[in-house]
Amino acid sequence: MIHLKNLVIGYEKQPLVKEMNGCFQSGSLTAVMGLNGTGKSTLLRTIAQVQKPLEGYIHFPGFKEMTMSWLPQLAEVDRSFPIQVMDVVSMGCWPKLSLFRALKATHYHRVHLAMEQVGILDLANKTIDQLSGGQFQRMLFARMLVENSDVMLMDEPFVGIDTKTRDVLLNLIMELHQAGKTIIAVLHQTDIVHRYFSDLLLLKEEDVLWGKTEKILPHFHDSFRWAEPHLMVNEKIKLSIVEA
Ligand SMILES: Nc1ncnc2c1ncn2[C@@H]1O[C@H](COP(=O)(O)OP(=O)(O)OP(=O)(O)O)[C@@H](O)[C@H]1O
Helix, strand or coil, X not given: CEEEXXXXXXXXXXXXXXXXXXXXXXXXXXXXXXXXXXXXXXXXXHHCCCCCCCEEEEECCCCCCCCXXXXXXXXXXXXXXXXXXXXXXXXXXXXXXXXXXXXXXXXXXXXXXXXXXXXXXXXXXXXXXXXXXXXXXXXXXXXXXXXXXXXXXXXXXXXXXXXXXXXXXXXXXXXHHHCCCEEEEECCCHHHHXXXXXXXXXXXXXXXXXXXXXXXXXXXXXXXXXCCHHHCCCCCCCCHHHHC
């Protein structure tokens, strides 16, 4: 469980939203929504402990040795670095390796499997500057699969990618959820949140609403009447895992 207690997030002593209290249960699937600039990414960074809260704290009861991984926003990542796809995905093994220890056959097997799951095996030897947005996101997702952490934080996983990639990643998120991972994802797509995410944390100006999606989502529509049509995805999306 991830417990937020009187948590205030922000920068330079300026809070972004009201204090937060509540829990992400282990194995829960939570969407974080809100208008631009309300603090969604800041909340993820604070949970990941790369940023300090202004007030309050986060603790992790029930986890003995909790591991956490992070899927960054595509726009935040430097895509010009001269490195191959396979090397990026292999980085997912690093947190579990002691310093300077080489990858073993089992690690390579995991890397291979993850690239296969996201459909980028044929891109293994390409450098990352040769990838499309969707291929790049699949690669970052494969790295996260290799990390296999207890908690997975995803910052706008479906922005800047094609619908086919979105469906592949959404299927994998559902599989990870069924495997018991705790998933917290910043999302803008209300129909995906409505259909697939059981819990919703909604950041509104000066307010935080948190609970079951069916109760909270209508409040998002209140503040989002001007929702950008291109962010609303096709209702015909087919997900094998959900329909099985
Ligand atoms: N390092 C920083 N220092 C100061 N202010 C920052 C910093 N990073 C972000 N901010 C500001 O904090 C606010 C919240 O930013 P954040 O990226 O968390 O919002 P968001 O809800 O994720 O937005 P979006 O939907 O546009 O990604 C914004 O007004 C932003 O300009």
